[in-house]
Each structure stands twice: as structure tokens, then as C-alpha cells.
Amino acid sequence: xxxxxxxxxxxxxxxxxxxxxxxxxxxxxxxxxxxxxxxxxxxxxxxxxxxxxxxxxxxxxxxxxxxxxxxxxxxxxxxxxxxxxxxxxxxxxxxxxxxxxxxxxxxxxxxxxxxxxxxxxxxxxxxxxxxxxxxxxxxxxxxxxxxxxxxxxxxxxxxxxxxxxxxxxxxxxxxxxxxxxxxxxxxxxxxxxxxxxxxxxxxxxxxxxxxxxxxxxxxxxxxxxxxxxxxxxxxxxxxxxxxxxxxxxxxxxxxxxxxxxxxxxxxxxxxxxxxxxxxxxxxxxxxxxxxxxxxxxxxxxxxxxxxxxxxxxxxxxxxxxxxxxxxxxxxxxxxxxxxxxxxxxxxxxxxxxxxxxxxxxxxxxxxxx
Numbered sequence: 001x002x003x004x005x006x007x008x009x010x011x012x013x014x015x016x017x018x019x020x021x022x023x024x025x026x027x028x029x030x031x032x033x034x035x036x037x038x039x040x041x042x043x044x045x046x047x048x049x050x051x052x053x054x055x056x057x058x059x060x061x062x063x064x065x066x067x068x069x070x071x072x073x074x075x076x077x078x079x080x081x082x083x084x085x086x087x088x089x090x091x092x093x094x095x096x097x098x099x100x101x102x103x104x105x106x107x108x109x110x111x112x113x114x115x116x117x118x119x120x121x122x123x124x125x126x127x128x129x130x131x132x133x134x135x136x137x138x139x140x141x142x143x144x145x146x147x148x149x150x151x152x153x154x155x156x157x158x159x160x161x162x163x164x165x166x167x168x169x170x171x172x173x174x175x176x177x178x179x180x181x182x183x184x185x186x187x188x189x190x191x192x193x194x195x196x197x198x199x200x201x202x203x204x205x206x207x208x209x210x211x212x213x214x215x216x217x218x219x220x221x222x223x224x225x226x227x228x229x230x231x232x233x234x235x236x237x238x239x240x241x242x243x244x245x246x247x248x249x250x251x252x253x254x255x256x257x258x259x260x261x262x263x264x265x266x267x268x269x270x271x272x273x274x275x276x277x278x279x280x281x282x283x284x285x286x287x288x289x290x291x292x293x294x295x296x297x298x299x300x301x302x303x304x305x306x307x308x309x310x311x312x313x314x315x316x317x318x319x320x321x322x323x324x325x326x327x328x329x330x331x332x333x334x335x336x337x338x339x340x341x342x343x344x345x346x347x348x349x350x351x352x353x354x355x356x357x358x359x360x361x362x363x364x365x366x367x368x369x
Contacts, residue, residue: 049096050091050096051095051096051097051098052096052104054087055100055327056326058077058080058323059319059326061076061080062074062077063076063319071201072200072201072231073322074169074197074231075194075197075198075201077323078190078197078329079329082329082330084330085329087330097330097331098327100323100327101186101324101331104320104324104327105174105177105320105321106288106289107317108173108316108317108321108323108324109261109289109293110289110292110293110296111314111316111320112170112317113262113295113297113300114300114309114310114313114314114317115258115313116258116297116300117300117301120255121256123252124249124256125368127223127368128223128226128253128256131223131227131358131362131363132256132257132260135355136166136257137165138354138355138358139351139355140157140158140161140162142351143156143158143161143162143347143348143350144157144161146346146347146350150343150346153184155179155180156192156347158175160192160195160196161351162174162265162268163192163348164196164230164348164355165257165351166260166264167254168234169193169197169325172196173189173193173325174261174265175268178265178268187332189328190328190332193328195345196230196231199352200231200234201234203229204234204237207224207225207228207356208221208225208238211225212242214364216363216364217367218246219246219249220363220368221239222245222248223250223359223368224359224360224363225250226250226252226256226257227254227257228359229254236250236251236254261293262293
């Protein structure tokens with residue numbers, strides 16, 4: 001009888017010890033199997049799996065809410081993640097949250113390349129391509145100038161300008177990953193993602209009404225919507241709310257903007273590395289994930305990726321980005337966001353108005369399609 005009681009007590013202790021591990025308390029490590037390689041992998045997985053599990057769970061919850069309430073999934077992921085900010089302050093989740101916000105993010109950005117082919121870009125004609133290139137570059141410059149005028153860092157102007165000019169939250173995450181790391185970069189990234197998502201949702205509602213009210217053709221409306229709205233999902237929603245033709249054109253133009261992510265982020269990474277030569281700290285790492293992005297664009301353009309692979313890569317990319325934004329949310333507090341004031345939001349409104357006016361003017365003057 002005594003042995004039975006001892007056995008039950010040991011089992012209960014082990015059970016509650018596993019609960020303690022989930023709460024961030026130190027537990028006694030299990031005996032390591034032989035083999036240094038296995039030990040390293042086991043230790044790494046033990047360190048990161050709690051944070052990865054939390055970020056993945058928040059991402060799933062955000063996806064469910066987005067599907068049921070037709071609201072941006074990135075916004076849900078951010079807000080829910082920020083509610084769990086305490087998990088990043090200490091405990092076993094910290095390492096996994098860091099991996100989610102960096103490594104998982106890079107995987108998601110690289111997989112974006114599977115959505116794009118060169119034939120899609122060439123098929124749009126010259127006018128949309130020139131408009132998109134000028135729009136992206138000028139929005140980056142406008143963001144830098146507006147940030148300087150309002151006393152903000154140049155890095156915030158680049159970050160927000162890239163998010164507004166290219167593809168919203170995905171561009172913000174990609175650009176942030178190659179900017180020099182400082183104490184404000186993650187806060188600025190979260191603020192950019194929150195604001196660009198809100199502005200994109202507002203544009204999704206108002207821009208189709210504007211396009212119809214001023215009499216744009218289906219092709220003109222598609223170029224306007226695809227060239228101005230920030231996030232891919234909102235572009236699709238706005239385009240197909242007018243007509244299938246408008247939706248198709250808007251989607252291709254938006255993918256052209258997404259393809260600008262590669263040269264823009266490479267350029268920012270190059271300038272950041274060159275600027276870090278004589279500065280303090282280590283240089284930003286070479287953005288190998290962008291090479292993966294370019295390789296996937298090339299492979300998909302050659303027709304070597306089957307439709308199932310393209311669809312799977314797109315779903316996996318979206319999942320990785322939602323998971324990464326959940327982790328970034330957990331790394332940021334509401335108090336830190338409230339401390340930045342109105343100036344960053346004003347910068348992003350200026351950028352949004354700029355690219356909207358530029359693309360609308362080009363569409364009206366040159367009449368694509």
C-alpha cells in the first residue's frame with residue numbers, strides 16, 4: 001500500500017511539474033540521451049516550443065475571428081498578441097516568441113515569391129508597371145521627408161513608406177527585418193502594422209465607391225485599387241466588389257507591387273550594411289530569405305511549380321506571417337504604443353494620400369486598358 005501511495009504521489013508531482021514548466025517555472029531536466037547533436041536539437045526545441053505554440057495558437061484564433069467577422073487577420077493577431085505581452089517579459093515563452101518574430105517571419109516573406117510570375121507582371125502593360133514603380137519609390141521618399149519634418153527617425157519613414165507603398169503588414173515585417181536593430185524598431189513595426197491595416201481597411205470600403213462615382217472603367221478601377229490599397233486581402237475584396245474584371249486587374253497590379261518588395265528590401269539592406277561599417281554594433285545580416293523569394297518567383301515564372309504547390313506556399317506564407325505578427329504583438333505593450341503620439345500616424349496618412357492621388361492621376365490621364 002505504501003508503494004502504491006508513493007507511486008501516485010510521484011505521478012502527481014510529475015504532472016504538476018509539467019504545468020509549472022508551462023507557466024515559466026524551472027523544471028528538472030530529463031537525462032540527456034547520448035549524442036551531442038541530438039542533445040543540441042532537443043535543448044533548442046525545449047527552449048522554443050512554448051513560445052512557438054503560443055504564437056501559433058494566437059494565429060489560429062486570429063484566423064478564426066477574421067473568417068467569421070470579415071476583419072483583417074493581422075489586426076486580430078496584433079491585438080490578441082499584445083494582450084499576452086506578459087509572456088515575453090519572462091519565462092519559457094520568450095525564446096519561442098523571438099524565433100516566431102524573426103525566423104518564422106523570414107520564411108513567410110520568402111514564400112510570398114510563389115504568388116508571382118514574370119508573365120503576370122509583363123501582361124499588365126507599361127503604364128501600370130511605371131505607375132507602380134514611381135508610386136513605391138516616391139512613397140518611400142515621401143515617408144522619409146514627412147518623418148524628418150515631424151521630428152521622427154528616418155528609419156520610421158522608410159518602414160512606413162515601404163508598408164504603404166508595397167504590401168502593408170508583410171512589407172513592414174520584411175523591411176523591419178533588415179533595418180538596424182535598436183530599442184524602437186519593434187515598437188515602430190507594430191505601430192506601422194496597426195496603422196497600415198486600419199488605413200487599408202478604410203480604403204477597401206471607400207476606394208470602390210470613389211472609383212464608381214468618378215466613372216472609372218473596370219480596368220482603370222482595377223489599376224487604381226491594386227496600386228493604392230495596402231494589403232492584398234483588402235485589394236481582392238475591393239476589386240471583386242466592383243466586378244470580376246476589376247478584381248483580376250487589381251490582384252495583378254497588387255502582385256506587381258508585392259514584387260517590388262525584393263529590390264526595395266535588398267536596397268535597404270545594402271544601405272543599412274554600408275551605413276553600419278563605421279557605426280556601432282554588428283552589421284545587419286545578409287537577407288538570405290529574399291534570395292529564396294527571388295528563386296520562387298523565377299521557378300514559378302518557368303512553370304515548374306504545380307498549382308497545388310503554389311496554393312500550399314501561399315497558405316503557409318500567410319500562416320507564418322500571422323504567427324510572426326502575433327509574436328511581435330506579444331513583444332509590444334499598449335503603453336509603449338501610446339507613448340509615440342500622433343506624429344507617426346500623421347506620417348502614414350500623408351503617405352496614403354500621396355500614393356492614392358498619384359495613382360488616380362495616372363489612371364485618369366493615361367487610361368490603361
